[in-house]
Amino acid sequence: MFGRISTMKSTGNYSDEIKRLKKAIEETDAIVIGAGAGLSTSAGFVYNGERFEKHFSEFGKKYGFKDMYSGGFYPYETPEEMWAYWSKFIFVNRYMDAPKPVYEHLLSLVKDKEYFVITTNVDHCFQKAGFDKKRLFYTQGDYGLFQCSEPCSDETYENEEMVRNMVERQKDMKIPKDLIPKCPKCGKPLTMNLRSDEKFVEDAGWHEAAARYHDFLNGHDGKILYLELGVGYNTPGIIKYPFWQMTADNPDATYACVNFGEAVCPDDIREQAVCIDGDIGMVIDELRK
Ligand SMILES: [Zn+2]
Numbered sequence: 001m002f003g004r005i006s007t008m009k010s011t012g013n014y015s016d017e018i019k020r021l022k023k024a025i026e027e028t029d030a031i032v033i034g035a036g037a038g039l040s041t042s043a044g045f046v047y048n049g050e051r052f053e054k055h056f057s058e059f060g061k062k063y064g065f066k067d068m069y070s071g072g073f074y075p076y077e078t079p080e081e082m083w084a085y086w087s088k089f090i091f092v093n094r095y096m097d098a099p100k101p102v103y104e105h106l107l108s109l110v111k112d113k114e115y116f117v118i119t120t121n122v123d124h125c126f127q128k129a130g131f132d133k134k135r136l137f138y139t140q141g142d143y144g145l146f147q148c149s150e151p152c153s154d155e156t157y158e159n160e161e162m163v164r165n166m167v168e169r170q171k172d173m174k175i176p177k178d179l180i181p182k183c184p185k186c187g188k189p190l191t192m193n194l195r196s197d198e199k200f201v202e203d204a205g206w207h208e209a210a211a212r213y214h215d216f217l218n219g220h221d222g223k224i225l226y227l228e229l230g231v232g233y234n235t236p237g238i239i240k241y242p243f244w245q246m247t248a249d250n251p252d253a254t255y256a257c258v259n260f261g262e263a264v265c266p267d268d269i270r271e272q273a274v275c276i277d278g279d280i281g282m283v284i285d286e287l288r289k
Helices: 014-027 037-042 050-061 068-073 079-095 100-110 160-169 204-218 239-248 267-272 278-287
Strands: 006-009 030-035 113-120 137-138 141-150 157-159 190-194 224-229 254-259 264-265 271-278
Touching: 006 204, 014 224, 014 254, 014 271, 030 100, 030 204, 030 239, 037 100, 037 278, 050 068, 050 079, 050 204, 068 079, 079 141, 079 160, 100 278, 113 204, 137 204, 190 271, 224 239, 239 264, 254 264, 254 267, 254 278, 264 267, 264 271, 267 271
Parallel strands: 030 113, 030 224, 113 137, 224 254, 254 271
Antiparallel strands: 006 264, 141 157, 141 190
């Protein structure tokens, strides 16, 4: 395991670190992007404040919550009420575009490179921005997919049409009973394909993406850049710790951490690391200059 974790804020100034990262991107053979919630926050996907008020003020008044996450945990009494909320949540956070073009700008930075993306985000922003589907590994699911709540199989189901219907036909924060999504195989309720408990379904697409990710890692052992964007400490074992370990194992690797408020790395890989404390969208704009 790693020893002391240090913040690097004090060691390099912002513009020097940007220059170092720019150079690393230019000189590297391959880039592995590891993205967490902070990247979508930077793209304007915030779950409270104005965005909440705009789409969910009605729900907030009725149930007493003030942000979209809390709304997701609310114990709705009926499926009609629950799906009124969730269909709207999925519509707003999966099918509407991100308010700011941060993902598009990130793509312009890496599109001519060998790249691969691993992300814990479930909002589909990479694909919407035009990232190659074959270079993406969504580890925690996708708001755009349903699965059986049992689950009776490892199938997932595209939900766009179901979600749009539920949004359009809901009244007084309830959907009509006939729109409650049911598993086509066993008739039990469908649920979101999100890794929130042990019932999460890893479908064929998930396994193919996982295999492609590991192939990519195995196929690039020279100059490689692990570019971590907005990854927090909810599930550090998926992106952050493996990135640290792979950097420690490869003297030609660079680890970059761009994070608003938490740009840190272990002392063991300090020489190979670039840590930038700042808004990811602004950092990407600097890198594109
Ligand atoms: Zn089923």
